[in-house]
Amino acid sequence: MSKQPSPSHLAALDDLLxxxxxxxxxxxxxxxxxxxxxxxxxxxxxxxxxIWLLLFFGPYLRWNDRQAILWDIPNRQFHLFNxxxxxxxxxxxxxxxxxxxxxxxxxTAFSGRVWCGFLCFQTVWTDIxxxxxxxxxxxxxxxxxxxxxxxxxxKFGKKLGKHxxxxxxxxxxxxxxxxxxxxxxLLWGDLFRLQLSSTAWITILLFTVCxxxxxxxxxxxxxxxxxxYARIQGAMVDVTTIVPAYDFHRGEPRSRMKKGxxxxxxxxxxxxxxxxxxxxTGVDIRRGQQEGxxxxxxxxxxxxxxxxxxxxxxxxxxxxSLNGLEGKACLPVYKQPRIVIxxxxxxxxxxxIFYGLSSIDAIDLKVLHARQPLYVLQSDGSIQNKYTLKILxxxxxxxxxxxTATGPAGLKITSRQLLxxxxxxxxxxxxxxxVPRKELTVESQPxxxxxxxxxxxxxxxxxxxxxxxxxxx
Amino acid sequence: MADKNxxxxxxxxxxxxxxxxxxxxxxxxxWWMLSWYASCVWxxxxxxxxxxxxxxxxxxxxxxxxxxIKEFKEGMAEVEAIRAKYEDQIKGMTGEQILADPGLSDYxxxxxxxxxxxxxxxxxxxxxxxxxxxPVIADDVWLYGGSIEKIEESIAKGRRGMMPAHGSKLAAxxxxxxxxxxxxxxxxxEDPAGKALFMANxxxxxxxxxxxGNQAMGAVDLTDSVWRFAPGGVESARQTIAHGVNFPxxxxxxxxxxxxxxxxxxxxxxxxxxxxxxxxxx
Numbered sequence: 001m002s003k004q005p006s007p008s009h010l011a012a013l014d015d016l017l018x019x020x021x022x023x024x025x026x027x028x029x030x031x032x033x034x035x036x037x038x039x040x041x042x043x044x045x046x047x048x049x050x051i052w053l054l055l056f057f058g059p060y061l062r063w064n065d066r067q068a069i070l071w072d073i074p075n076r077q078f079h080l081f082n083x084x085x086x087x088x089x090x091x092x093x094x095x096x097x098x099x100x101x102x103x104x105x106x107x108t109a110f111s112g113r114v115w116c117g118f119l120c121f122q123t124v125w126t127d128i129x130x131x132x133x134x135x136x137x138x139x140x141x142x143x144x145x146x147x148x149x150x151x152x153x154x155k156f157g158k159k160l161g162k163h164x165x166x167x168x169x170x171x172x173x174x175x176x177x178x179x180x181x182x183x184x185x186l187l188w189g190d191l192f193r194l195q196l197s198s199t200a201w202i203t204i205l206l207f208t209v210c211x212x213x214x215x216x217x218x219x220x221x222x223x224x225x226x227x228x229y230a231r232i233q234g235a236m237v238d239v240t241t242i243v244p245a246y247d248f249h250r251g252e253p254r255s256r257m258k259k260g261x262x263x264x265x266x267x268x269x270x271x272x273x274x275x276x277x278x279x280x281t282g283v284d285i286r287r288g289q290q291e292g293x294x295x296x297x298x299x300x301x302x303x304x305x306x307x308x309x310x311x312x313x314x315x316x317x318x319x320x321s322l323n324g325l326e327g328k329a330c331l332p333v334y335k336q337p338r339i340v341i342x343x344x345x346x347x348x349x350x351x352x353i354f355y356g357l358s359s360i361d362a363i364d365l366k367v368l369h370a371r372q373p374l375y376v377l378q379s380d381g382s383i384q385n386k387y388t389l390k391i392l393x394x395x396x397x398x399x400x401x402x403x404t405a406t407g408p409a410g411l412k413i414t415s416r417q418l419l420x421x422x423x424x425x426x427x428x429x430x431x432x433x434x435v436p437r438k439e440l441t442v443e444s445q446p447x448x449x450x451x452x453x454x455x456x457x458x459x460x461x462x463x464x465x466x467x468x469x470x471x472x473x
Numbered sequence: 474m475a476d477k478n479x480x481x482x483x484x485x486x487x488x489x490x491x492x493x494x495x496x497x498x499x500x501x502x503x504w505w506m507l508s509w510y511a512s513c514v515w516x517x518x519x520x521x522x523x524x525x526x527x528x529x530x531x532x533x534x535x536x537x538x539x540x541x542i543k544e545f546k547e548g549m550a551e552v553e554a555i556r557a558k559y560e561d562q563i564k565g566m567t568g569e570q571i572l573a574d575p576g577l578s579d580y581x582x583x584x585x586x587x588x589x590x591x592x593x594x595x596x597x598x599x600x601x602x603x604x605x606x607x608p609v610i611a612d613d614v615w616l617y618g619g620s621i622e623k624i625e626e627s628i629a630k631g632r633r634g635m636m637p638a639h640g641s642k643l644a645a646x647x648x649x650x651x652x653x654x655x656x657x658x659x660x661x662x663e664d665p666a667g668k669a670l671f672m673a674n675x676x677x678x679x680x681x682x683x684x685x686g687n688q689a690m691g692a693v694d695l696t697d698s699v700w701r702f703a704p705g706g707v708e709s710a711r712q713t714i715a716h717g718v719n720f721p722x723x724x725x726x727x728x729x730x731x732x733x734x735x736x737x738x739x740x741x742x743x744x745x746x747x748x749x750x751x752x753x754x755x
Contacts, residue, residue, distance in 0.1 A: 177641070376612045379697035
C-alpha cells in the first residue's frame with residue numbers, strides 16, 4: 001500500500017471499529033430477564049397468542065359421533081367437521097401450505113415479523129414461561145439476584161415450583177398435540193391406564209421435552225441461531241416495510257434531563273433504557289433494525305409510557321417504515337408489486353381450495369381399461385372389453401351403486417351392475433362390456449361409465465370417460 | 474523444523490513449514506467426542522442384541538434372537554392370518570358356491586392371480602388372451618365345457634386335442650371346398666358340395682351334424698366366430714383339415730396339448746384357479 005489513507009477515511013474506519021466493539025451479541029451466555037410493562041401492544045400480544053388455546057381445547061370439540069377435527073393417520077382420513085378428506089383430495093393441503101407460506105411472505109413484506117412477534121409458538125410459549133417465572137421468582141432484578149444467590153431452601157422452593165409448572169405445561173402441550181391425531185377422550189383413558197401406543201408415547205415425550213427445553217432454556221437463542229424463518233423474514237423487510245422503529249431524528253442526541261442540564265439541542269430520548277429492559281430478546285431498538293428483533297412491539301409500549309410521564313408526545317418508538325422515518329413518501333400498499341403479486345398467489349390458492357372443497361364428490365369413479373387383452377372376440381361375433389372400475393365412497397355409510405355405461409350403439413354390460421361399496425375406501429370391480437362388431441366403425445371409441453347410489457335418500461353420482469377398443473380396421 | 478519454537482503459547486505440535494505454516498494441537502470439539510463415545514456404546518449394545526460378526530460357522534444369535542428370516546416368516550404368518558378368514562370359508566365350498574359369493578370370488582381372483590401367472594400365463598397369456606396355438610380363455614368359448622367342474626378337470630387332468638389328418642385321403646380341391654364350407658358355416662352360408670364332403674368324411678361324428686361341436690371330446694364349434702387356431706379363416710382351416718391335430722402319422726399335424734396340473738397343484742389351488750379362469754371373461 002503506497003497510498004496513505006486520508007484522515008477522513010481513517011475517521012470512518014474508527015467509527016466502524018467503535019461500532020464493532022459496542023456490538024453486543026448474546027450467544028446464550030446471558031439470561032434475558034425482560035421487564036413486563038402493560039400497554040396496547042402487550043394486550044394485543046396476549047390476544048394474538050391466545051389463538052394457541054385452540055391447540056389445547058380444539059380436540060375436545062365433537063361433531064356427530066366423532067372428534068370434529070381429527071387427523072386420522074392410521075385410517076388415512078382427515079375429518080374437518082362434516083367434511084372427510086381422503087388422500088385423494090390431499091392436493092388441497094399443498095394449496096393450503098402455499099397459501100400460508102405466501103401469507104407469511106406478504107405480511108412480512110408489509111409489516112415485518114408479525115408472525116415472530118405475535119403468533120409464533122416459540123414466542124408465545126416463552127412468554128407464558130417467563131410470566132410464570134415472574135409469578136414464582138419476582139421481578140427481573142429479584143430474579144437476577146436469586147440466580148446469583150447460593151442455593152437454600154427458599155431458592156430451591158421457588159425453582160422447584162417454577163420448573164414443575166413449566167413441565168406441566170410441556171406435558172399438556174405434548175398430549176394436546178397428539179390429541180389432534182387420535183380421539184382425545186380415548187387418549188386420556190389410555191394415558192391413565194398406561195396403554196398408549198409406542199408412537200403416542202414417543203410423540204408426547206418428544207413434544208414435552210422440546211417444549212420444556214425450547215421455552216425454558218433456549219428462548220430467544222432459538223430465534224437468533226436456529227430458526228430459519230427468522231432469517232428468511234429478515235430478508236423480506238425493506239425500506240417500505242412498516243416495523244417497530246426508533247425515530248432517531250427525533251430522539252437523538254439523547255439527554256438524561258438532569259436538573260439544570262437543559263440542552264436546547266437535546267432529542268426526546270431520555271436514555272432511560274426501558275426499551276431494552278422490556279425486550280424479550282435483549283436487543284436495543286435504538287441501534288436500528290437487527291436480526292435479534294422479533295418485532296413484538298413491547299418497546300413501543302415501554303417508550304410511550306415514559307413519554308407520557310415526561311410529558312412528551314408518544315411515538316418516539318413506533319410502527320414506521322424506514323422511508324417514513326426519513327420523511328420520504330411511501331407507495332400505497334396496493335401499488336407495491338410484491339404485495340400485489342403475493343396477494344394474487346394467495347387468492348389463487350384460496351380459490352383452488354374453495355373449488356376443491358365445494359367439488360368434493362361423495363362418490364368418485366376411476367376407470368382402468370384392461371391392457372391384456374385389449375379386446376376379446378366372443379362366440380356371437382361381438383367384441384368384449386374388460387375394465388376395472390375403482391369406486392371411492394366418501395360417504396359415512398356403505399352404499400349400493402348401479403353401474404351403467406353409454407358409448408357405441410348396441411353396448412351391453414354383461415357383469416353385475418349393482419355393487420356394494422364400503423365407506424371410506426376404494427372398492428374395485430371388474431366390468432365387462434360387449435359391443436356388436438358391426439357397430440365398431442373405428443378402432444377406439446369413447447365410452448362413459450356412470451355410477452349412481454340406489455339406496456340412499458339423496459342420490460350421489462359420478463362418471464368417468466374411457467375407451468372401447470376393437471380390432472384394427 | 475525449528476529448534477526453538479517461534480510461536481510459543483499457541484499449543485502447536487512443533488511441526489512448522491515455510492516459516493509460518495504450523496500444525497496446531499487443537500482438541501476435537503467435546504460434542505463431537507461425546508457423539509463418538511455414544512456411537513461406541515451403541516455399537517456394543519447392537520453387537521450384544523443383534524447377530525453381528527461371525528464367530529465360527531454362525532454369527533452369535535444375539536440377545537433377542539432376531540433373524541431376518543424369522544421376521545420374514547412372522548410377516549408371512551401375519552398375511553396368512555388375514556387370508557385364513559377367507560381360505561377357511563373357501564375350503565368347504567365348491568367352485569360354484571364361491572362364484573355365487575361376490576366377496577369370496579373377488580378374494581379368490583385377487584389371491585390366485587400369482588398362481589395363474591406362474592402356471593397358466595406362459596401359454597394362455599397374462600390376461601387369458603391366448604397365443605398362436607394356445608386357446609383364448611378370456612372369451613365365452615369353452616372347448617371342453619365352461620362349468621367350474623369342467624375347468625377344474627381341464628386343469629387337473631390336462632387335455633389333449635385329437636383330429637385325424639385328411640391330407641392323404643382327400644384331394645387338394647376337396648380340402649379347399651371343405652375349408653370354405655367350414656368358414657362359411659360361421660357366416661351362415663350354405664354349400665351343398667361342402668356339406669356332402671362334411672358328411673362323407675364323417676366330420677359330423679365329432680363336430681356334430683350342424684357343426685356345433687362336442688365338448689365331451691373337445692371338438693370345436695365350427696359355427697361360432699372364434700377359431701381354435703389363429704388366425705382363423707380358410708387358409709388356417711385348410712391346414713387343420715389336411716394335417717389334423719395331434720395326429721401321430723403326420724409330422725405337420727397341429728399340436729394341442731394342455732398338461733395336467735393335478736400333481737403340481739393342490740385341489741384347493743385348482744379350484745381357486747378354475748374360479749379365476751371362469752371370471753377372466755365374465
